[in-house]
Amino acid sequence: MTWDPTCVTEELVVNMGPQHPSTHGVLRLILRLDGERVLEVRPDIGFLHSSLEKIAERLDYRQYLPYTDRYDYLCAMANELAYVRAVESLLGVEPTPRCQWIRVMMAEMNRIASHLVYYGALGMDTGATTVFLYCFRERERILQLFEDASGQRLLYHYFRIGGLRNDLPPGFCEGLRSFLDEFPRRVAEYDALLTRNRIFRSRTEGVGYLSPEAALSYGVTGPTLRGSGVSYDLRRAAPYYVYPELEFDVPTRPEGDVMARHLVRQEEMLQSVHLLHQCLDRLPPGEINVKVPRKLKPDPGEIYVRIESPRGELGVYLISDGSEKPYRLHWRAPSFHNLQAYPEMCQGAYVADLVAILGSLDIILGDVDR
Amino acid sequence: MGLRELEDRLRQLPGNLPRAPEQPLRRWAQTHHEGGLSVAFINVVDKVLDTGRACSTWGLQFGLACCAIEMMAVGASRYDLDRFGVFFRGSPRQADAMLVAGTLTLKMADVLRRLYDQMPEPRYVIAVGNCAISGGRFYHHAYSVVRGVDRVVPVDIYVPGCPPRPESFIDAIRKLHQLMRRESIADTIGHGERQHEDFFRKRELP
Amino acid sequence: MLSFIANWLRDLLTAWFQAWHVPLVFVDILAWIVGGVAILILVMVVALVFIYLERKISGYIQSRLGPERVGPWGIFQTAMDALKLLQKEDIVPAGADKILHTLGPIAFFVVGLLGYLVIPWEEGGTIARMVDAHVGVLYVLAFGSLSVIGILMGGWGSNNKWSLLGALRGAAQMISYEVPMLLAVVCVVLLAGSLSLSTIVDQQKTLGLLSWNLWRPWLWLPVILYLIAATAEVNRTPFDLPEAESELVAGYHTEYSGMKFAFFFLAEYGNFFLVGLIFSVLFLGGWSSPFGYPDPLRIPGVIWLLGKATVTVFFLMWVRWTLPRLRVDQLMSLCWKVLLPVGFLSLLIAGTAALYV
């Protein structure tokens, strides 16, 4: 057979999303493919832009609180925590110790729940469907506890400015303890089923490399940054509430690939279990609510409050003009910044890697688009 | 294009255009065979085909926002939609019911419409959660959210909740099955597009 | 049992045809038609049953329940799925090649059926007996590799980029994995000294369970090789790249709706079961009873064969719901860098064994 000079190869431009089984919501990726190789990825965002920041300017501080849940719906407690902390700092209110402990507990539980969704979704993206269902099985137990406490399964609206909706219900701590006792065993199971699996390892090791310098310059935070070897965790770097009193590790991996980020998240789940054990052991009695005025009118000023959400540095920038409504509210969205590094990670990847890398970023489109 | 214009445009998409109900099969049966036996035959066929549809409803995986997470939870071990013969397909060509779970923004609206158009008849839409029903919490405040997916596609079942419990999800699917069992093949065959007001007048939940 | 029915039918027909002075050639033709229809029905039923089993087994593995609402334990679920797919609108996308789009699923389905013709259902119970006597193994492999044409037609004809990617992946994968599969089968053929599937079964029937090919150490490599290659041939996880749901929406059948999709779906499970059947023929003693020959339990051979194939299929389903998916380059390097050398090695071992054991 001779080489036919009229036969040329063509680049294929494919539109991945906004409805695609593994874009984790409504992200659109414009791919330029050379066969199975990816030449260029361009994310197109904004399909879930629900004007959450503008809404804050139309509602008063208390009314906006339920909207924070809808912002990054996998870790509603973390969003509430960030917003409530911002408003309380503006008001100059300090929550009671018990309230602080419970808030930390809730945030950590939500971290586990969120990471479980990540874990399952990455399994799903690489083709291991079963892990996804196992993760959701364990996640249901956390959701049940959340439902006991707050009356909702996903979007809790549990925190209030100056306190909480209610104290922990009876049976909550027992339920949590039994979950915590069992959970590490389950993590070991996922570890053996997915992480140690040779196929999964070959799918993830050395794929989607992100150098620490690039990560820092893109403003990547959270487990994605720690997977690149930068030990930066706001619970350690800028501790809030009771985190200084708790002992935990900040898991870091130097490899910077999908597997490193995966292992960081897996280790973080176990660290959260460790933190929750400490919280349960040291939960103080007492009041949960501080008296706040009926009409919230913080003094004019601005504040930036940041916490470590499961996805990274979640910041709230709040300006008050002295009225009942915020003058401006801005979310520093971790997923948005993490997604910026995505095209760089996809250099020379295959189509299949694309999905795995996106899974390892653990983006939430509600967080990206706001 | 301003918000008003865009919304008006969405309202005029073919999903909401009135169209006379066609029943070619039943009309044929009534005119050519003097009713009676052939209508009875159509009724039996209806029963069989309705059972087929109602027992196997494949959903289109169309998660938009928070409700999509609950949708995954319904498919997962504790609730298990597969018990009802529902499982999710990635391609709209193989789906029967589109479960619109989450906030539909203006940017996403024509994608939703296109996906709906890609689904083969007979097709159904379930609006899951208040964002999909009416825009929900964004109805009064947001500038970028479609106030209800029924402005873009005809909706069969509305599931209120923010997000709805997985049980109410399953409840919605069972109600959709009830609707399917009330349908007649004479209603569905020959329709390029169902008109949804007429459609609802024909069959209602008890 | 099968041959009993067949012989009875043949005798009856022969008697009638002789009475009516019809050339006896027509008896054979009629028998072929009956056999073909029987196979068609069998494949349809088997595919439906195995889709149901797959959903049930995956359900239990994932601590769910699987279908349970249609009929007792949901056994009519897949029948209902078929009933529903029958009444769905059949969409041919704009810009699609209409002929290829229609022919794709049909080709895939028909090619899947043809493999069943040479399976020895029980002693002397092969439909295409003459084919099997000469080139049974070759025939199965040849038609197994033809099924890629259906996938390619469907994927190319859909005018969809995901379908195209899926189809090309499928072509590359199925053609590559033919080679290790062939090597694995050739090892068995070397030892049996025959290309006939019936003969291969005959050699494993004497001592029942003990005389299965599975227990011969020099055939262990081919067993593994065959299982891997066959999984890749029927596009199942970890080799389900052509229809990788998380990457290519639904792969080569992204654009298919209604009955055409059902054909793809049915043929996929038909092929899957065929793989189980051939595995049990080659390594598990086919229709022969595991308790010796003749069967002390007097269970018809076809039941044993179906049972053995079901066990194989169950194992492959279990694998499917455990493992993640390979990537394209890994798939290829696994085939050409690992399986191929291992295949030659096993050929060497089997050849040596054939000489000296």
Next chain:
Amino acid sequence: MRKRYGDNLWDLLRILAAGAWSILVGLYITGINLIRPGVCERYPRRDHRPDYQPRPGYRGDFALLSDPERPGGLRCIACLQCQNICPDQCIHITPEGKGKDRHPVQFRIDTGLCQFCWLCVEVCPVAAITMTPDYETATDQPQKLIRDLDTLRERGRNIPEPQRVEPVGCVADGGA
């Protein structure tokens, strides 16, 4: 530079063996889950697992608590606080009467608009409005999602006390 597998024979064999072992471990895990009892709740079957019901505090459909001694038979004093705080503006009340006799003649809640945030229940000074753990509310007509006064009254008739989660805390040594 990372090593690719296949670089040398010994590595290749080791990786193959480890890979095969990891696959066997995976099969073992899915195998034991195959045998383990499932966690499915089989929702419409109420007999199967009675505790599938939502927890008492679940924020489901609305109800207005009744008080036979007041005009209109409701606790509600139509103070419009819930209407004002509702971020979704899904509550519409038409009040009637003055002073102690003030009561709603129309009370509409659009559950197709509400985000079930519980703010209206919290703000109510007489604990008249509440949410029930009622969730089977899917319907085929959006109009049916609007709850009017009669529906709300009917729903609240069976609820004797306002459903508030009791503040029973668990503490480090005592409750936990």
